[in-house]
Amino acid sequence: MPADLAVIGLGHLGLPLAQAATAAGVDTIGYDTDPRPVAELAAGRPPVDGSLTASEIRRMLSGGFRPTTNPTELGRVRTAVICAPTPLAADRTPDLSAVTGAARALAARLRPNTTVLLESPVHPGTTEDVLRPLLEEGSGLTAGRDFHLAYSPGRLDPGNRAHGIAHTPRVIGGLTPACTESAAAFYGRLTDKVVRARGTREAETVKVLETNFRHVNIALVNEMAVLCHELGVDLWDVIRCAETKPFGFQAFRPGPGVGGHGVPVDTIGPHRPLRLVELAGQVNERMPQYVIQRCATLLNEHGKSARGARVLLLGVTYKPDLADQEGSPAAEIGRRLMDLGAVVSYHDPYVAHWRVRDLPVPRADSLYEAAAAADLTVLLQHHRTYDLQGLAVKAQLLLDTRGVTPAGAAHRL
Incomplete structure (x- = not known):
């Protein structure tokens, strides 16, 4: 059965996207190579991370959402969004194996005029230098001419009901202006505001900047916590007072470590390391x-x-x-x-x-x-x-x- 959208990867990025699309009336399938989460979702059971409740999953299913492990379903959609995980490898670079696996599965079934989007956290240049060749070689089609290709950084804050997908601006960078507009037309169905980046690399770098911003500022306040304890100063009172400043300051708070799916990126391929991010990682660790x-x-x-x-x-x-x-x-x-x-x-x-x-x-x-x-x-x-x-x-x-x-x-x- 044809669908409007295929979400590839039903993890912390893909499943909320599928939920938002289904709620917006987009006919959506969710594809994952792991049969366990697919079977759980099909049975109406929530994911183990607690990101969605059982009632929310049931509403998705009643709204037409179809989880599947069948890759042939990918050849029947107008839009495909790759939300595969990219954990850090031993060399502290993103492991792209899940992304490349998703690309190969999609490429073998890619049809002309499809819009392909990548949301996974990746290094700048991945959409054009890694994803594009895989899609073109596997399909015989040309990106920017036969199908649209774009990158949009995932911005989901798990558990934050005030800033869900609908109320969080979506950044989009396409391979061509037409690719950007095709992606904007899709995301415009899900969110209040679409922000167009100059290209895929700019959009990819948005994710790098946003993630590193969080880690660097957490590192600063973690160092302040250690210093304030040594000085006998109440850091929490310091933060309470500092955050009353209406400009030039954003409050971060210390903690026992930094968790979450967004990992700092301190090395970008063969380029110079981001020394401040590297140091922040050491502080937080x-x-x-x-x-x-x-x-x-x-x-x-x-x-x-x-x-x-x-x-x-x-x-x-x-x-x-x-x-x-x-x-x-x-x-x-x-x-x-x-x-x-x-x-x-x-x-x-x-x-x-x-x-x-x-x-x-x-x-x-x-x-x-x-x-x-x-x-x-x-x-x-x-x-x-x-x-x-x-x-x-x-x-x-x-x-x-x-x-x-x-x-x-x-x-x-």
């Missing part, structure tokens, strides 16, 4: 170890050793009120505590089972009882279900890495 130092110091100040100490970790996801654990610093913090000989347990309302070093970590059934029994409770993620005032009363010793507990109720990062 040190934060889990800094949390461990604070834990050991607090225990020691209260006459306890880390060895044998009962430590309760609260919130092991990378973002509040979501089940997604991508890049969460909780796993490294758990490993390092275990290396010190601590007895680690956890609580997270969104994570029923958690493993560190492939070993199950005991999950606390009763939050307050577990906090009262633990020698140290560490708040790693602030889920809204946590009663911070009550937690501060019950916990023997509480380290708040998010700065969200009432002033004086806990030790803050």
Whole structure:
């Protein structure tokens, strides 16, 4: 059955796009090579990262959304959007294997006049230098003449209901002006505003800049957290005051590490490295170890050793009120505590089972009882279900890495 749209890759980028398209009345199929998420979605079950609920999946299915592992479906669409994952490889460059696999599957079935879009985070030049040749060689068609090709950086903020796809401006850069306009016509059905970049490379670099902006500013405030603790200054009060400035400042807050799907890009192919981004990455990667130092110091100040100490970790996801654990610093913090000989347990309302070093970590059934029994409770993620005032009363010793507990109720990062 023909469809208007094929979303290739049903992960954190593709599935919300498919949801938005279906809600906008776009006849949509979702293609993935992994049969497990496809089968789960077809059965109406939500993804494990909790990005969509079961009711939202059911609404998608009732709206005509069809998840599939059949690549022949890709030859029956007017628009195809590649949302394949691009995790960092060992050399800290994006692993494009999923993107190239998607391109080959699509190329074998690509029809004239199709619009092909890439949303995956990639290095500048990938759309033109990697994706284009694969599509042209596999199809015998020419990009910009026989089919449209463009790049649009994914800008989704998981769990943010105020800034979903419809209310987040969409940047588009096409191989040709006609490619840009074709992409704009598609995205214009889903979002309030379309921003045209000069070309694919400019659009790809938008993603690099936006991701690195986040990591550099988080690194700055993480360094400020360490400095302020040494000086005896309340950083959280500093941030509260600083963010009243109506220009030239944007508030970022420290934490135990940086998680999420957007990874910093400090090396762009053979070009010069981005030294500031490289340094920011080093700063952020040190934060889990800094949390461990604070834990050991607090225990020691209260006459306890880390060895044998009962430590309760609260919130092991990378973002509040979501089940997604991508890049969460909780796993490294758990490993390092275990290396010190601590007895680690956890609580997270969104994570029923958690493993560190492939070993199950005991999950606390009763939050307050577990906090009262633990020698140290560490708040790693602030889920809204946590009663911070009550937690501060019950916990023997509480380290708040998010700065969200009432002033004086806990030790803050």
